[in-house]
Amino acid sequence: MPYRSALRSLRLVSWVAAIVQLAACASTNGPVPPKAPPLATVTTLYGQLDQASRSYETALQQTRAGDTQAAQKTLDDSLNQLRDAAARCGATPSCDSQRFFSVFDHLLRLKDGSFIGDQVPDEETSGPPLAPVAGQTGAGSLPEAQRSVTLLRGHQLSELIAMNGPVKAALEMWLTQWRGNLMDAYVNYQFLRQQMWPQYEGEGLPEALLFGIMAKESGGKVHAVSRSGAAGPLQFMYATGLRFGLTDQDGFDTRFDPTESARANAEYVNEQLKAFNDNLELTLAAYNGGEGRMRRLVGDNTSVSFYDPRIYAQVSQETRDYVPEVLAAAWLFLHPDSYNLRFPRVDGQQGSITLKRSASISELTVCLGSANDMQQGWFRTLRNLNPRLDPQQEQPVGAELKIPKSLEKIYAARCADGPWPILASDLHNAVVPVFPNPSPASAPDPVVRYTVRRGDTLAGIVRKHGGCTSESEVARMNNLKFNHVKAGQVLKLPSCR
CATH class of the missing domain: 1.10.530.10 (Lysozyme)
Structure with missing residues (x-):
């Protein structure tokens, strides 16, 4: 599928270069360039760069010695010092900011364990370790x-x-x-x-x-x-x-x-x-x-x-x-x-519910609202966890649905009984009048038929048909689920005449 080009490289700059430019702007008044600093200033900045490089070696030794906590602190402190020095480099003529970016990139890779030799950690965690889910092991827990x-x-x-x-x-x-x-x-x-x-x-x-x-x-x-x-x-x-x-x-x-x-x-x-x-x-x-x-x-x-x-x-x-x-x-x-x-x-631990009253995914979404501060609602998550279900089709009492575990108690409190499921059902079952478009008695058949061939997709069929319709329209005409077609299936298509 088509992608928007991101390769505007002549107008884009690296992370460090962006910091450098901001620092340069903040340090000048108008278009007048700053006075060239003494050579000692550049030397001092490069000295901080060398210190960051030495911190890399220190962190390496700390990791090999088994003191990963100290190594992490060394790396974090070095990265912070490097950012500050890179910003001041931007306001300093003859200071090469690319040298700072190279060290920055090197330190990030050390955080991954890329250069730790035979002491490579398997993974870098985000936040404190979490307790496993009961009955589960491995990544899924x-x-x-x-x-x-x-x-x-x-x-x-x-x-x-x-x-x-x-x-x-x-x-x-x-x-x-x-x-x-x-x-x-x-x-x-x-x-x-x-x-x-x-x-x-x-x-x-x-x-x-x-x-x-x-x-x-x-x-x-x-x-x-x-x-x-x-x-x-x-x-x-x-x-x-x-x-x-x-x-x-x-x-x-x-x-x-x-x-x-x-x-x-x-x-x-x-x-x-x-x-x-x-x-x-x-x-x-x-x-x-x-x-x-x-x-x-x-x-x-x-x-x-x-x-x-x-x-x-x-x-x-x-x-x-x-x-x-x-x-x-x-x-x-x-x-x-x-x-x-x-x-x-995000607590992505999965759970499940057994429906206490019939409901569709759409109705459950209305009923759950923005529970747990999910401002965009739960429709996408519920669809993703139950990919085989039509989100508009009501599921019977006793049906089991996958939901985030954090929603199990909320479902029981809000959606098994009370006003919210009643409101959701009322909205879901609203009747929208449908009137056929009048057509002259002599008008040609508004529908043509196409037999699906092996390898066909709905998108390809629509293109072959001349582009006078859309995938969603053809899917509605033929009650297709997920826009899927099978070889040998006869589809109704709107006439393009």
């Missing part, structure tokens, strides 16, 4: 996400993310124009984590990579469908999904199942990592632009960089954007605090 930096074929994920122009440009987009999308994706992921992360963990892949792909592909919307027919939280095309076991189960397309989709994605990523000699960027390019095309471009030289002009210039603009945007989202998942980003704390 943790309601709050831990920023996993597990090994990816012998490398830390951070080592594989080059902090180049395209990635920096993507970082700025996620932190500015797409910031709301990033936050929504993070919240959605927390409630899906117990289903999706164990699939990645089982394949030995980093959680940050899963988040990066999902944030870019769907934003954590389980029922997302692109104009090209890609579907689900990780946007599988129909044929590729079939290859990895995503099939129809009693009329339900398992591309929309978070667990199955994550399993298939992890298998696909590992397959492509093997094909491209563990080159993560080429693997992501294959996921977006097609593995066949990437293998033809790369040939036998699997060590080639995705940014090599022989590759970069030959892929679509969408793929040029996609790869750094996924990596930037993964990087922010690992290092939010270092980019002035604070993800909300």
Whole structure:
């Protein structure tokens, strides 16, 4: 599906350069440039830079000695000092701010354990450890996400993310124009984590990579469908999904199942990592632009960089954007605090309810309101946790639905009885008058019929039909669930005449 270009590299600057410019502006009055400081000033700033580099070695020794708490404090103090020195460097002529950014990047990677040798920690946690859910073990037992930096074929994920122009440009987009999308994706992921992360963990892949792909592909919307027919939280095309076991189960397309989709994605990523000699960027390019095309471009030289002009210039603009945007989202998942980003704390522990009265997902959303300070309501979360259910279809008494565990008591208090479920039912069952459009007696048949062929998608059928209708209109005419069609099915389409 199309992506907005984020590669405005001539107008974008790095994190440190942005701080440098702000500091420079704050230190001058109008257009008059500041007087050149004595050489000692630059020397002092570079001395602070050297001190930060020495702190790196100190933290390394502390980690190897087993004192991880002291190492973390050393790193945090060094990063704070480095930010201050980088800001003053911007107001100092002849001071090279890029040197500060290089050390900053180096210290961040040490926080991931990328350079700790045989003392590499498996993951960096966000906040204090949380108690496991009763009866569960492993990643699924943790309601709050831990920023996993597990090994990816012998490398830390951070080592594989080059902090180049395209990635920096993507970082700025996620932190500015797409910031709301990033936050929504993070919240959605927390409630899906117990289903999706164990699939990645089982394949030995980093959680940050899963988040990066999902944030870019769907934003954590389980029922997302692109104009090209890609579907689900990780946007599988129909044929590729079939290859990895995503099939129809009693009329339900398992591309929309978070667990199955994550399993298939992890298998696909590992397959492509093997094909491209563990080159993560080429693997992501294959996921977006097609593995066949990437293998033809790369040939036998699997060590080639995705940014090599022989590759970069030959892929679509969408793929040029996609790869750094996924990596930037993964990087922010690992290092939010270092980019002035604070993800909300979300208790994503899953629970369930048995309906005490019939209700649809839409009715439950109205009834639950903004419980637990969920200002955007619970519709998306309830849909994501119950992907097989039509959100408008009432479920009978006794039906079991998955919900966040934190909502179980709220459901019992608000939605089993009382005024809120009555209001929700009244709104849901409102009758909207429908009047047929009058047409002359001699008018042609307003409907044509099309027999679905193997490989067809609803989006493709609409395009073949001349574009005079929409996917949603055709889905309504044929009572389609999730815009899914089957080979041999006869569809009614509005006449274009």
